[in-house]
Amino acid sequence: MAVGITLAFIPGLTLLWFVLFIPMMLVRLNQAAFLGMMAAGKLFMPFVDPFSERLGYFILSRPGLYEPMGRFLSLPGTNWFRLNDSFVTGGFVLGIAGWPFWFLISLILVGLYRRYLAVKVKTLFSKLGGKVPLLKKLSIAVSAGRRIGGAA
Amino acid sequence: MRIHRSFRGALKEKKIRSIRGMLTDSSQIKLFDDSFPRGEDGKYHYSKPSDEKRAEKIKGILKKVRKARSGPRTLRLIILILIIFIPVVFSLFFLDSLAAGSLEEVLETLSGTDVTVVNLDIRPLEGSVRLEKLAFASETDPMVDSLLFTGLETDFSWSAVFFRRFVIDELSGAAALNASRETAAVYPESFEAGSGSGGFNLSGFQTTSADLAELIPDETLNLLKNLRGSAEQRNKDWTARVNRESDDITALGERISVYLSKPLPGKTDIQGWTSLIEEGKNLGGDVSAESTVVEQFENELEIASQDARRALEKGRSAINNDLNTVQNNFSLNDEMLNRWVETAVISIAGPKAASAYQKIRKIVLHLRDRTQNEDSDDSGVVGKGRMKRGRIVFFPAALPPRFSIKLLNLEGDDISIEGTNIGIDQDLAGAASFLSIDIKGVLSSEITIDGRETAENLIRGNLSSRAAPWTGGPDAPGGMITVQSVFNVRGFNPEGDADFSSRGQVVLSDWNPILFFGPSTPPLPFSYNFSADGGKTDLKIQIEPKSLMPWKKEIGDYLLSSGEAELKKVIPPEAEEQLEALETLIEDWDDNKAMLETLSLQLDSHQSELDAAMDELTEGLPVDIPLPRASGVLGGIGSLLGN
Numbered sequence A: 001m002a003v004g005i006t007l008a009f010i011p012g013l014t015l016l017w018f019v020l021f022i023p024m025m026l027v028r029l030n031q032a033a034f035l036g037m038m039a040a041g042k043l044f045m046p047f048v049d050p051f052s053e054r055l056g057y058f059i060l061s062r063p064g065l066y067e068p069m070g071r072f073l074s075l076p077g078t079n080w081f082r083l084n085d086s087f088v089t090g091g092f093v094l095g096i097a098g099w100p101f102w103f104l105i106s107l108i109l110v111g112l113y114r115r116y117l118a119v120k121v122k123t124l125f126s127k128l129g130g131k132v133p134l135l136k137k138l139s140i141a142v143s144a145g146r147r148i149g150g151a152a
Numbered sequence B: 001m002r003i004h005r006s007f008r009g010a011l012k013e014k015k016i017r018s019i020r021g022m023l024t025d026s027s028q029i030k031l032f033d034d035s036f037p038r039g040e041d042g043k044y045h046y047s048k049p050s051d052e053k054r055a056e057k058i059k060g061i062l063k064k065v066r067k068a069r070s071g072p073r074t075l076r077l078i079i080l081i082l083i084i085f086i087p088v089v090f091s092l093f094f095l096d097s098l099a100a101g102s103l104e105e106v107l108e109t110l111s112g113t114d115v116t117v118v119n120l121d122i123r124p125l126e127g128s129v130r131l132e133k134l135a136f137a138s139e140t141d142p143m144v145d146s147l148l149f150t151g152l153e154t155d156f157s158w159s160a161v162f163f164r165r166f167v168i169d170e171l172s173g174a175a176a177l178n179a180s181r182e183t184a185a186v187y188p189e190s191f192e193a194g195s196g197s198g199g200f201n202l203s204g205f206q207t208t209s210a211d212l213a214e215l216i217p218d219e220t221l222n223l224l225k226n227l228r229g230s231a232e233q234r235n236k237d238w239t240a241r242v243n244r245e246s247d248d249i250t251a252l253g254e255r256i257s258v259y260l261s262k263p264l265p266g267k268t269d270i271q272g273w274t275s276l277i278e279e280g281k282n283l284g285g286d287v288s289a290e291s292t293v294v295e296q297f298e299n300e301l302e303i304a305s306q307d308a309r310r311a312l313e314k315g316r317s318a319i320n321n322d323l324n325t326v327q328n329n330f331s332l333n334d335e336m337l338n339r340w341v342e343t344a345v346i347s348i349a350g351p352k353a354a355s356a357y358q359k360i361r362k363i364v365l366h367l368r369d370r371t372q373n374e375d376s377d378d379s380g381v382v383g384k385g386r387m388k389r390g391r392i393v394f395f396p397a398a399l400p401p402r403f404s405i406k407l408l409n410l411e412g413d414d415i416s417i418e419g420t421n422i423g424i425d426q427d428l429a430g431a432a433s434f435l436s437i438d439i440k441g442v443l444s445s446e447i448t449i450d451g452r453e454t455a456e457n458l459i460r461g462n463l464s465s466r467a468a469p470w471t472g473g474p475d476a477p478g479g480m481i482t483v484q485s486v487f488n489v490r491g492f493n494p495e496g497d498a499d500f501s502s503r504g505q506v507v508l509s510d511w512n513p514i515l516f517f518g519p520s521t522p523p524l525p526f527s528y529n530f531s532a533d534g535g536k537t538d539l540k541i542q543i544e545p546k547s548l549m550p551w552k553k554e555i556g557d558y559l560l561s562s563g564e565a566e567l568k569k570v571i572p573p574e575a576e577e578q579l580e581a582l583e584t585l586i587e588d589w590d591d592n593k594a595m596l597e598t599l600s601l602q603l604d605s606h607q608s609e610l611d612a613a614m615d616e617l618t619e620g621l622p623v624d625i626p627l628p629r630a631s632g633v634l635g636g637i638g639s640l641l642g643n
Helices: A002-009 A015-026 A031-060 A063-073 A086-097 A099-129 A133-148 B013-022 B026-035 B052-067 B074-111 B158-162 B206-213 B218-260 B270-330 B334-375 B545-561 B563-570 B573-620 B635-640
Strands: B115-123 B128-137 B144-156 B166-180 B403-411 B415-424 B433-439 B443-449 B459-471 B478-492 B498-512 B524-533 B536-542
Touching: A002 A015, A002 A031, A002 A086, A002 A099, A015 B074, A031 A063, A031 A086, A086 A099, B013 B026, B026 B052, B074 B115, B074 B128, B144 B158, B144 B403, B158 B166, B166 B415, B218 B270, B218 B573, B270 B573, B334 B524, B334 B536, B459 B498, B524 B545
Parallel strands: B166 B403
Antiparallel strands: B115 B128, B128 B144, B144 B166, B403 B415, B415 B433, B433 B443, B443 B459, B459 B478, B478 B498, B498 B524, B524 B536
C-alpha cells in the first residue's frame, strides 16, 4: 500500500513512474492493495500537487544541484525521467522520503479495515458470490488478502 | 479435491529432486515419494493416495511448495503486460493515424487554413517517417491547395530520441504551388476569409476626395451658413407678415359680404342711407389701404428675392474660388500627392502586412507556448494535465535541440525550399537555422532563425519578389509587385512585447485597371518601414519626389480633364447643402410672389363688389344725390358726403 501511495505521487507516463512500477509488479507484495491504493491515492493528488510542485522547485533550484543534475541529464535516456520538472521531482521526493510515513498510514488503514470492514466485506462477497461465480472468486481473494495481512 | 495443475502432468527427475529438496520433514518426503511413483517413461506421475487424509496432506504440501517457488509469476506478468504493453501495442498499430491527426491539427492551428495529411507512415525501427501528401488549402479558393508537398521522406535520429528530442537528419520531397483539389477544403472554425483585403478604391478617388475636402476653408462654409441664416430669417418674417395681411384681406372680404347683404333703408330713412354710405366709405378706405400694402409687399418681395439670388451667387462664387485654389494646388503640392499615395498603399498593404505579422506572431507564440509549457521557469501551477503543472529548471546539460531538421530539401517545378538546422533550440544545435524559399520567377527569401542567447535577432531575413501579381481587393486595382526587403524579429513573448521590423523597397507596376486617363499607369516605387510592437503595427511609406513626377502629371491631367464635375467631389457635403437651401429659399420667394398676386386679385374682386353696391345705391337713393363709383377712388365717397 505504501508503494502504491508513492507511485500515486509521481505523475504517470514518465519513465520514472514505469521504472518504479514494473519492479513492484514483479516482487511479492499484495498487488490488489498496491494497485488499489495507487488508484485511490490519485484521487487525492489534486490537493497535494501544489505542495509537491513547490517542494520539487525548491529542491531543484538548490545551487549545489546545478552541476550534478546537468551531468546527470546529459546521460542518454535520463531526460525521459523528467527530473528537471519540479512536479516530477517533488512527487518523487515526497513519495520516497515519505515512505515510512505512508507505511505507518497503511498499517493503520489495514487495522481499521480488519476491525470494522473486513467481516462486512467478506459477508457481502459471500452473499453475492452465491449468485455470481466471479464475485465468489473475489470473495476468496479478499479472504486471502486478509490472511496475508501485514504485507502492506 | 485436485492438486494444482502444474503437478498433474509428468514431472522430470530434476523437478522431483527440487521439490524433495524443499521438504524437510521425512514423513512429508515419504508421502511425496509415494504419491509420485516413477513411470515406465522415466518420468514421475501423480498417484492419488487412497486415504483421504493422505490425499489432503499431499495437496497441502504441494500448495506450500508452489507458494515457495522462485521464478516469474505468470499472473503478475500478464497483468503487467496488460497495463504496460497494451497501450504500447495500441500506439504502434494506430500510431500513424494518431500522429496524422495530431499533425493536421497543429498545422491547421499554425496556418489558419485547411491542412490535409495523407498516408503518414512512421517506422520506428527504421527510424524513418514517410508522408505521401501534405497540402495547405488556399484561403480564397477551396478547390485549390496553395502549397502541396508530396513524397515527403525523413529519417530521425534515435540518439536524439534517447534525450527526449526529435532531430531529423534530412527531410526531402516534392513541392508544388496552387494544385487543384478533388474535394473542397473544410476550413477551421477560426478561419476568416479575405481578412487581409484593404477595400480601397483608388480609381474612384473616394479617399483622396475626402482629403481634398479639407481644403475648402471654414470661412466659405461660415459665409454660406450666414447667408442661408439671414435669408431664412428674412423669408420667415416676410412670410409671417404676408400671412397676417392675407388674414386681414380675408376678414375685409367677409365684412364687404356682410355689408352687401344688408337690406336698403326706406326712401324716407335719410339716417339709414347716411350710415350705409358711411360704412361703404370705410370699407372702400380699407380696401384702398390693403391695396397699398400689397403693392408695398410686391416691392419688398422683389428686393428680397434679388438679395437671396445675390447670396446664392456669392456662395457659389466662394466655392468656385476654393475649387480654383484646390485645382492650383494639384499641380503644386507634392505633400498632398505623397499623402494620397501613402493612403492608398497603406489602405492596400497595411491590413495585409498586419495580417502577415499577426500570423507569424501567432505561429511563434504557439510554438513558444508549447515549448515553454515544458520549459518555462516562471509559470505558476497552471494547466489541465498534471505534467503541465510543473516548472522546468534549467541545468547545464549537453542536449540536442528539442526539434531540428538538419537538412531540408523540398523541390518542385515552381517552388524550392531549402534549409539547414530548421527547428527549435538553435542554441543547442550550435548554429543558426537557415531557410531559403524560392518561388521560381516570383519570390525568393532567405531567413535565418537564431535562438541563441547571444544572438542579436531571433529571426532575420530578406525577401525579394520579381514582379509578382498583387491586388488590393475584389474591387481595388492590382498589378505586379517587386519587393526587396529585409526584416528582423528581436523577440516575442506571450505578454505581447515584441520587436518586429521590416524595411525595403517596393515597386508597383502594370496597374490593372489603368488608373486615370493615360495610356498606362506609371510604376510607383516607394520605400516602406513596417514595425510591430505586441499587437500594434505601424506602416510608413516614403516616396521619392523624383518618382512622383509622372504621377503628378497623370493625376493633374486626370483631374483637369475630368472638369468641374470631378472637382465638385472635393466640395464638402455641408457646402452643397447650404447652397441647396439658398436655392430652395429663392423658390419660396417665388411662391410668396404668387401668394401676393392672389391677394391682389382678391382685393380687385372686393373692389368690384363694392362698385356694384355703389351702383345699386345710386339707383335706390330717395333724393337725387350723385354718388361717384367706388372703383379707384372710394375715398371720394366720403368727401361727396361732406366728410
